Each structure stands twice: as structure tokens, then as C-alpha cells.
Amino acid sequence: MIELHIASKNDIPAIQDVANKTWSVTYGSILSKEQLDYMFDMMYSDKSLTQQFDEGQTFYIAYENGVPCGYVSVEKQSDEIFHLQKLYVEPQKQGTGLGKILINKIFEHAKEHSSTPEKCFVELNVNRNNKALQFYQHMGMHIDRTVDVPIGEGFFMNDYIMKKQV
DSSP states (O other), X not given: OEEEEEOOGGXXXXXXXXXXXXXXXXXXXXXXXXXXXXXXXXXXXHHHHHHHHHTTOEEEEEEETTXXXXXXXXXXXXXXXXXXXXXXXXGGGTTTTHHHHHHHHHHHHHHHHOSOGGGOEEEEEEETTOTHHHHHHHTTOEEEEEEEEEEETTEEEEEEEEEEEO
16 A cells, blocks of 8 residues: 655655666666766755755655555646656556645645646656657646756756646
8 A cells, every 4th residue: 555755855865766676677778877976966865855855855765565566756837837856766666546645635636735726737858869758748737838948067967847737
């Protein structure tokens, strides 16, 4: 049985554990090893995750039989816009409905934390070559725009911004 728990800074090791199991599988065929390592440190170091919590990102961790197997995070950008920052499911759990549970939690979170739930949107960045693109489309999200975001060290995130009114 899957249980979702809102995370705190004490859960940083659990987030990092799932990230370690998913990161190279997700991006290994899309990004260079140098960019993979750079981005992983940029997003998953203790310092970075602590800062993400401090800046208001909300994380939910999925547990199966007490073991973390996925997570999702969201950041409120305005009363109407919530940005899904991260959604990762361990490779052996992909295709089981866990991703759907996690993204639906974010849709619910956005509606609950917006003062205008009737016109509330969830956005996310997804690499243009990420196979998860089809998952997000299946969940009702559409490509809103294309961006190339410089992230330092000469690297870019070549993404679609996807959006859904929830």
C-alpha cells in the first residue's frame, strides 16, 4: 500500500536516496555525464535541498511498506500558478500508478493553497527528450512553451513548460 507523507528537512536523506536511484536512469541517455553530475549536485546536495525547503517548496514522499519509492515537490509562484518542481518514481515502480498518485497530490495541493481555485494552474519543466512527456500529456497537461534555461557551467535545460488548469 502506498502512503504519502509531507516531507520535512529530516527527510532529505530519503529524497536523496530516491533521486540516486532515478536520476541516471531518467537522464542518462539525454544528458552528458558532466551535466548529470552538475545538475544532481545543484538540485540534491544537502545545502540545495535545505534551501528549497526554506524557500517554500513542499515535498511529498511516497512510501510502500515504509520504504520511500517516489517523491514530488511543488512551489507556489502566485495565487494562480504552482510549479511542479520534481516528480520521480523509482524505476521498478514506474507504470504502477505511483506517478499518477503523486501528480494528483500536486493538483490537489494547488487547489487547496490557491485563493482562486477556479482558475488555478500547475506548470512544470520537462526535458524535451524525456519519455515522461507522454505521462504528463496523459495527465492532462499540454505544452505551453519551449525554453532553453542556462543553469551554469555552460549547461542548459532544454525544456518544454507544460501547463494544466486544475
